[in-house]
Amino acid sequence: MLPYKSLIKIDRKGRQPIYLQVANRFISLIRDGLIRPGAYLPGSRILAEMLVLHRKTVVAAYDELASQDWVVPVPRKGMMVATNLPQIKPRTFAGAQHAYGQDPPFTLNPVPELPHPRTAGKRQKLVVNDGFPDVRLAPLDEWIRECRSLIQQPSYHRYLTTTTPSGNDHLRAQLVRHLSATRGLNIIPENTMITRGAQMSIYLAAALLISKGDHVIVGSPNYYFADLTFEQLGANLLRVPVDKDGIDVDAVEQLCKKKKIKLLYVISHHHHPTTVTLSAERRMKLLEIIRKYNLAVIEDDYDYDFYYSAAPIVPLASADHGGNVIYVGSFTKSLGLSLRIGFMIAPEKFMQQAAALRRLMDLGGDNLVEEALANMLKDGTIGRHLKKANKVYRERRDIAGDLLQKQLGDYVSFQLPQGGMAIWLQVDPKLKIQRLVEEVAGMGLTLNYSYQYYYGTKPGNAIRFGFAALNQRELGQAVTIIRKGIGRL
Amino acid sequence: MLPYKSLIKIDRKGRQPIYLQVANRFISLIRDGLIRPGAYLPGSRILAEMLVLHRKTVVAAYDELASQDWVVPVPRKGMMVATNLPQIKPRTFAGAQHAYGQDPPFTLNPVPELPHPRTAGKRQKLVVNDGFPDVRLAPLDEWIRECRSLIQQPSYHRYLTTTTPSGNDHLRAQLVRHLSATRGLNIIPENTMITRGAQMSIYLAAALLISKGDHVIVGSPNYYFADLTFEQLGANLLRVPVDKDGIDVDAVEQLCKKKKIKLLYVISHHHHPTTVTLSAERRMKLLEIIRKYNLAVIEDDYDYDFYYSAAPIVPLASADHGGNVIYVGSFTKSLGLSLRIGFMIAPEKFMQQAAALRRLMDLGGDNLVEEALANMLKDGTIGRHLKKANKVYRERRDIAGDLLQKQLGDYVSFQLPQGGMAIWLQVDPKLKIQRLVEEVAGMGLTLNYSYQYYYGTKPGNAIRFGFAALNQRELGQAVTIIRKGIGRL
Numbered sequence: 001m002l003p004y005k006s007l008i009k010i011d012r013k014g015r016q017p018i019y020l021q022v023a024n025r026f027i028s029l030i031r032d033g034l035i036r037p038g039a040y041l042p043g044s045r046i047l048a049e050m051l052v053l054h055r056k057t058v059v060a061a062y063d064e065l066a067s068q069d070w071v072v073p074v075p076r077k078g079m080m081v082a083t084n085l086p087q088i089k090p091r092t093f094a095g096a097q098h099a100y101g102q103d104p105p106f107t108l109n110p111v112p113e114l115p116h117p118r119t120a121g122k123r124q125k126l127v128v129n130d131g132f133p134d135v136r137l138a139p140l141d142e143w144i145r146e147c148r149s150l151i152q153q154p155s156y157h158r159y160l161t162t163t164t165p166s167g168n169d170h171l172r173a174q175l176v177r178h179l180s181a182t183r184g185l186n187i188i189p190e191n192t193m194i195t196r197g198a199q200m201s202i203y204l205a206a207a208l209l210i211s212k213g214d215h216v217i218v219g220s221p222n223y224y225f226a227d228l229t230f231e232q233l234g235a236n237l238l239r240v241p242v243d244k245d246g247i248d249v250d251a252v253e254q255l256c257k258k259k260k261i262k263l264l265y266v267i268s269h270h271h272h273p274t275t276v277t278l279s280a281e282r283r284m285k286l287l288e289i290i291r292k293y294n295l296a297v298i299e300d301d302y303d304y305d306f307y308y309s310a311a312p313i314v315p316l317a318s319a320d321h322g323g324n325v326i327y328v329g330s331f332t333k334s335l336g337l338s339l340r341i342g343f344m345i346a347p348e349k350f351m352q353q354a355a356a357l358r359r360l361m362d363l364g365g366d367n368l369v370e371e372a373l374a375n376m377l378k379d380g381t382i383g384r385h386l387k388k389a390n391k392v393y394r395e396r397r398d399i400a401g402d403l404l405q406k407q408l409g410d411y412v413s414f415q416l417p418q419g420g421m422a423i424w425l426q427v428d429p430k431l432k433i434q435r436l437v438e439e440v441a442g443m444g445l446t447l448n449y450s451y452q453y454y455y456g457t458k459p460g461n462a463i464r465f466g467f468a469a470l471n472q473r474e475l476g477q478a479v480t481i482i483r484k485g486i487g488r489l
Numbered sequence: 490m491l492p493y494k495s496l497i498k499i500d501r502k503g504r505q506p507i508y509l510q511v512a513n514r515f516i517s518l519i520r521d522g523l524i525r526p527g528a529y530l531p532g533s534r535i536l537a538e539m540l541v542l543h544r545k546t547v548v549a550a551y552d553e554l555a556s557q558d559w560v561v562p563v564p565r566k567g568m569m570v571a572t573n574l575p576q577i578k579p580r581t582f583a584g585a586q587h588a589y590g591q592d593p594p595f596t597l598n599p600v601p602e603l604p605h606p607r608t609a610g611k612r613q614k615l616v617v618n619d620g621f622p623d624v625r626l627a628p629l630d631e632w633i634r635e636c637r638s639l640i641q642q643p644s645y646h647r648y649l650t651t652t653t654p655s656g657n658d659h660l661r662a663q664l665v666r667h668l669s670a671t672r673g674l675n676i677i678p679e680n681t682m683i684t685r686g687a688q689m690s691i692y693l694a695a696a697l698l699i700s701k702g703d704h705v706i707v708g709s710p711n712y713y714f715a716d717l718t719f720e721q722l723g724a725n726l727l728r729v730p731v732d733k734d735g736i737d738v739d740a741v742e743q744l745c746k747k748k749k750i751k752l753l754y755v756i757s758h759h760h761h762p763t764t765v766t767l768s769a770e771r772r773m774k775l776l777e778i779i780r781k782y783n784l785a786v787i788e789d790d791y792d793y794d795f796y797y798s799a800a801p802i803v804p805l806a807s808a809d810h811g812g813n814v815i816y817v818g819s820f821t822k823s824l825g826l827s828l829r830i831g832f833m834i835a836p837e838k839f840m841q842q843a844a845a846l847r848r849l850m851d852l853g854g855d856n857l858v859e860e861a862l863a864n865m866l867k868d869g870t871i872g873r874h875l876k877k878a879n880k881v882y883r884e885r886r887d888i889a890g891d892l893l894q895k896q897l898g899d900y901v902s903f904q905l906p907q908g909g910m911a912i913w914l915q916v917d918p919k920l921k922i923q924r925l926v927e928e929v930a931g932m933g934l935t936l937n938y939s940y941q942y943y944y945g946t947k948p949g950n951a952i953r954f955g956f957a958a959l960n961q962r963e964l965g966q967a968v969t970i971i972r973k974g975i976g977r978l
Binding site: 314 | 518590591601633680699785813828836958
């Protein structure tokens with residue numbers, strides 16, 4: 001209930017009768033939108049008690065409101081604010097009258113944004129996304145069960161009252177094991193932080209490194225939200241080509257020779273958007289450059305967990321980099337759950353400073369959720385899920401590759417990625433993708449397409465074809481619809 | 490399993506026998522910490538297949554490792570890396586040898602930190618905290634039940650695959666209703682953002698407003714993490730006194746006359762740390778100042794939901810402020826759950842820019858969790874919880890007030906707060922609180938105490954006595970222990 005005692009101030013010595021003061025106060029509360037059409041006024045007995053008035057005074061005030069059509073008596077429910085008052089248009093609440101207009105009365109610092117808003121459109125039943133996991137495989141029941149089991153423990157309260165900016169200690173310990181077992185990372189818990197996802201890790205690391213005007217090397221093209229983050233922090237982006245073997249490390253070295261470089265951002269596995277993996281040879285060379293120039297690197301390895309060759313290449317972070325590589329990853333994509341949990345790996349003192357900054361942005365994560373994830377890493381649930389999903393996605397990659405080659409081979413070319421959840425389709429330049437997207441939407445398919453892949457670089461004509469979330473039948477349907485759509489262009 | 494195929498490179502034309510190459514490569518992997526003491530090497534058959542070797546070669550390599558004591562054969566499990574090698578000390582993993590030393594090889598941007606680390610100590614069974622809810626009252630079962638029910642819906646997948654920086658739309662709509670019903674806020678969903686808690690709201694708002702050198706007015710004392718956030722963003726803090734009626738608004742106006750003020754940060758209900766509430770008179774005056782000087786304000790109302798007088802005063806944000814008041818709050822404290830969900834209210838275009846910035850920091854929240862909270866707001870679960878908790882906490886405030894007055898009245902003075910979860914105890918300056926904290930710790934009580942309350946201002950001698958998490962018996966025990974502790978000083 002609204003604090004009517006504060007809202008309805010009565011001047012007992014005033015010239016206006018008290019019932020009218022009450023009625024008029026209600027009218028302005030309704031006019032101002034504090035009491036909304038369809039809401040009920042408090043019962044007359046209750047209001048009389050709150051305002052220390054005789055009940056008859058309140059009844060008189062309500063009668064006055066009803067006679068003016070501000071309220072309507074509803075049997076057994078009381079006085080309802082009328083919904084059809086000409087004075088009360090819903091837009092009024094958002095319009096000039098009310099406290100929050102469209103524009104803030106003060107000026108804001110700029111935030112870089114993508115030039116083209118993502119083309120949303122109506123989401124069809126069948127969706128070729130940008131490279132997301134299949135939530136039908138997500139260990140959802142295990143997840144809820146783990147949370148339930150935690151709150152039934154006698155010590156459950158400690159998961160509810162505490163949060164630390166570095167994350168749950170148990171999860172940090174399990175993360176160390178997990179990264180050691182899967183990637184050969186040689187770290188201790190003090191090198192880790194549990195974040196809200198890879199994006200927060202990138203932001204934190206970049207905010208600790210970048211000052212206005214600093215040079216940051218990124219790929220061309222590059223993951224656009226990383227670009228925007230660096231620009232937001234004042235960086236000057238220097239772009240080097242990304243080809244089939246990943247980022248051009250010779251070009252990186254040329255830049256290091258010419259300028260003081262503050263940071264290199266690299267996606268070593270399944271680059272976003274192009275899906276290429278940095279070759280072993282370039283890795284060795286890049287490690288040399290990193291050591292030689294003491295080059296700080298953010299290695300974004302958001303997609304490492306899904307690899308389809310027998311021998312994935314370990315990340316740069318697992319090799320000899322002299323402490324220069326800040327390693328960033330996520331469980332969000334690996335698990336296909338809604339939870340957003342990522343991590344960051346760096347030297348101990350870096351992590352301490354990152355924790356101080358993260359505390360100001362966010363205090364810390366959800367301790368219960370982090371504990372649940374730690375238990376699922378420990379008891380092997382996550383490992384089993386990854387193994388299972390890996391197998392399914394590898395099959396889907398192969399199926400998608402076959403279908404795309406057979407049915408769309410005349411219009412698209414691609415390299416099957418070594419891992420990850422998407423195929424980067426280079427589309428015949430004569431074919432207008434935006435028109436294709438509209439065409440297939442009419443046939444029940446949402447085809448993910450974004451101009452943003454070319455943020456800051458020369459636009460190309462490609463589709464990031466996420467195959468992981470579609471089973472064999474759905475992949476067949478999707479490719480067939482695209483084939484038909486091309487025919488209609 | 491580690492990617493042995495990448496890690497163990499064999500030179501088939503080399504001078505060393507292949508089994509020795511394999512063994513030596515394992516030794517360096519163990520030395521480098523990539524394979525840890527107690528870990529198992531892959532079965533010989535599996536490794537042979539991975540490396541395309543004869544199995545006998547692998548067996549010979551493993552025998553060599555065993556004869557050098559690097560590994561120990563364990564019946565039915567295979568080859569375990571020895572745990573007692575003199576060459577392998579656990580610290581080696583963290584020490585100079587390994588990739589991540591203590592210090593990053595590059596320089597970092599500074600992050601302001603609190604001068605005194607929080608005195609942690611061993612947590613005793615009985616804890617007087619800083620003002621946290623009682624998790625024993627938290628709607629935990631309802632919460633898990635709601636999440637379970639969501640994932641059993643046919644459309645569950647949409648909660649798992651999407652996230653937006655402004656938050657779940659259903660929760661935004663329910664938030665509008667909730668804030669209108671409880672605080673008379675007159676807003677539309679476009680004025681809202683769902684954040685990770687009040688701290689993130691403060692950070693986002695401040696980052697959009699503050700440029701290096703800008704003047705920001707804060708209370709003296711003030712919530713220290715807000716101070717640090719503004720300083721992190723380059724602000725110059727101007728402090729005005731906080732007395733029993735809240736922040737000194739005349740002092741605010743004096744500053745506005747003299748300087749261009751970028752931002753005022755105010756906690757209008759149950760100020761942190763002093764628990765005072767801004768008086769109605771000062772509110773009116775402050776609103777005038779806000780309109781007159783077009784003063785941007787962050788109103789941090791983290792604790793509004795718990796008020797113990799019949800008529801809580803509505804926030805500044807509910808009054809006529811010309812769109813200048815950015816309103817910040819949280820469900821984390823209200824619910825006593827581990828989930829960290831807060832909100833921010835501001836003009837529509839401000840929120841759009843805030844969303845662009847939040848995307849770079851965090852992409853967005855946990856959509857499933859936000860949907861669950863929306864449902865719990867809609868079905869009244871949250872409302873019922875707040876009503877129940879309010880009643881319990883009001884009783885506890887009164888009990889705590891009585892006990893403190895009767896048993897500690899000679900040593901402490903305080904004003905019973907109108908709401909919130911803590912009493913601000915002014916302690917006799919002759920009494921050394923740090924010594925008292927140590928004394929009562931020996932008697933099984935953790936007494937929250939922090940030097941940080943005086944960050945940036947003249948140190949005082951006070952304890953923030955959180956009463957909400959303790960029932961009558963526990964409050965009695967806590968106060969008795971403090972009484973005894975004082976006797977022993």
